[in-house]
Amino acid sequence: MRNKIATNDLAVFGGEPCFSNKLHVGCPNIGDEQAMFRRFHEVLERRWLSNNGPCVQELEEKLAAYTGVKHCVITCNATVALELAIRALGLTGEVILPSFTFIATAHALQWQEITPVFCDVDPLTHTIDPKRIEQLITPRTTGIIGVHLWGRACDVEALAEIAHRRKLKLLFDAAHAFGCSHRGKMIGGFGRAEIFSFHATKFFNTSEGGAIMTNEDELAHRLRLMRNFGFEGVDNVVYLGTNGKMNEVSAAMGLTNLESLPAFIRINRSNYELYWRFIKKLPGIRLVSHNEEEQSNFQYIVLEVDESVAGISRDTLIEVMSAENVMARRYFHPGCHRMEPYRSYYPNAALLLPNTERLCRQVMSLPSGTATGADAVTDICALLKFCLQHALEISERLTDCPRKKLALVA
Numbered sequence: 001m002r003n004k005i006a007t008n009d010l011a012v013f014g015g016e017p018c019f020s021n022k023l024h025v026g027c028p029n030i031g032d033e034q035a036m037f038r039r040f041h042e043v044l045e046r047r048w049l050s051n052n053g054p055c056v057q058e059l060e061e062k063l064a065a066y067t068g069v070k071h072c073v074i075t076c077n078a079t080v081a082l083e084l085a086i087r088a089l090g091l092t093g094e095v096i097l098p099s100f101t102f103i104a105t106a107h108a109l110q111w112q113e114i115t116p117v118f119c120d121v122d123p124l125t126h127t128i129d130p131k132r133i134e135q136l137i138t139p140r141t142t143g144i145i146g147v148h149l150w151g152r153a154c155d156v157e158a159l160a161e162i163a164h165r166r167k168l169k170l171l172f173d174a175a176h177a178f179g180c181s182h183r184g185k186m187i188g189g190f191g192r193a194e195i196f197s198f199h200a201t202k203f204f205n206t207s208e209g210g211a212i213m214t215n216e217d218e219l220a221h222r223l224r225l226m227r228n229f230g231f232e233g234v235d236n237v238v239y240l241g242t243n244g245k246m247n248e249v250s251a252a253m254g255l256t257n258l259e260s261l262p263a264f265i266r267i268n269r270s271n272y273e274l275y276w277r278f279i280k281k282l283p284g285i286r287l288v289s290h291n292e293e294e295q296s297n298f299q300y301i302v303l304e305v306d307e308s309v310a311g312i313s314r315d316t317l318i319e320v321m322s323a324e325n326v327m328a329r330r331y332f333h334p335g336c337h338r339m340e341p342y343r344s345y346y347p348n349a350a351l352l353l354p355n356t357e358r359l360c361r362q363v364m365s366l367p368s369g370t371a372t373g374a375d376a377v378t379d380i381c382a383l384l385k386f387c388l389q390h391a392l393e394i395s396e397r398l399t400d401c402p403r404k405k406l407a408l409v410a
């Protein structure tokens with residue numbers, strides 16, 4: 001950041017980029033390489049690469065113990081895990097979920113011809129707003145899927161109360177929330193089942209992977225059958241199933257990464273605190289906080305950019321940062337309800353989603369995770385500060401918004 005004195009020094013205007021390599025949101029957290037190679041070697045020696053191998057079984061036991069949930073059913077990814085849980089619980093008709101989530105939450109429903117009914121979120125926590133759910137319930141509604149966005153738990157108690165009273169099944173997409181707690185209890189055991197993602201970009205990864213956690217024996221049994229084509233024993237198919245199995249190489253990676261979890265959290269937390277110290281002073285920028293009273297993985301650094309105060313839009317800020325090789329991302333722009341097929345199916349969905357609409361315009365995520373060092377965080381913050389100090393000039397040069405031009409002249 002030493003190299004920026006005037007706006008012309010910004011890479012977007014031809015200056016030298018702040019970073020020579022791209023910094024990404026969700027660059028994988030990777031544990032001890034030697035331990036990983038040892039486990040890969042054992043997998044190859046055994047020649048047991050899939051079908052509920054020893055690494056998968058060990059990882060399931062360890063994850064169940066870590067979250068304190070009775071059953072952990074590991075899968076090839078969280079999208080298939082969601083599909084399995086939705087089907088195993090017998091959801092049909094309509095299911096209520098937030099639109100402010102990754103598209104997979106909605107697709108897992110629509111894929112099985114269940115209508116996703118989009119609900120607005122709480123403006124502060126970004127999780128589904130329980131007060132808006134009941135107006136969306138119809139005779140066809142069978143369930144609610146809450147999303148613990150950024151690792152922050154939904155209002156679990158309010159959702160459970162509605163689900164109980166209206167006889168709906170409650171599921172959680174906990175893709176972001178591995179290692180996080182709610183009221184002192186690890187996320188994983190709430191609702192009928194919770195789904196984690198172990199995708200490369202998530203806090204804890206198996207390169208691709210996911211899991212369904214549940215405390216229900218019968219549900220876990222059904223999920224295991226469905227995950228493996230419905231096979232119960234050799235040659236005996238008793239259920240409609242698919243292939244949702246995790247392979248041994250991914251499970252070995254998971255076992256290794258699990259050993260580094262405390263280190264991942266320590267680094268994420270210190271990055272978050274560093275970001276927090278700089279960003280809290282910047283006008284028009286709000287850093288979405290992790291709940292300090294709970295355990296958290298501190299994986300996501302999420303900002304809301306209020307253009308009317310900051311003088312620069314989220315999108316312009318991302319354009320400037322990207323040129324500097326800070327690959328900040330819009331989340332979850334433009335919102336599930338504005339993506340196909342939902343945009344065509346429900347053209348008026350936005351009317352009921354004012355908070356979601358605002359967040360889809362304002363939210364951006366900054367590079368974080370163990371690949372991002374403290375020096376990088378400091379430089380990213382300095383760059384942000386520079387952008388805000390020169391907000392009007394940058395905006396005026398990068399957009400042809402007449403209102404901005406007028407504001408500059410005045």
Ligand SMILES: *Cc1c(COP(=O)(O)O)cnc(C)c1O
Binds near residue numbers: 102105147176198
């Ligand atoms: C990542 C993610 C998923 C999908 O996970 P995969 O393992 O990539 O299938 C689902 N929901 C949310 C909220 C996610 O962030």
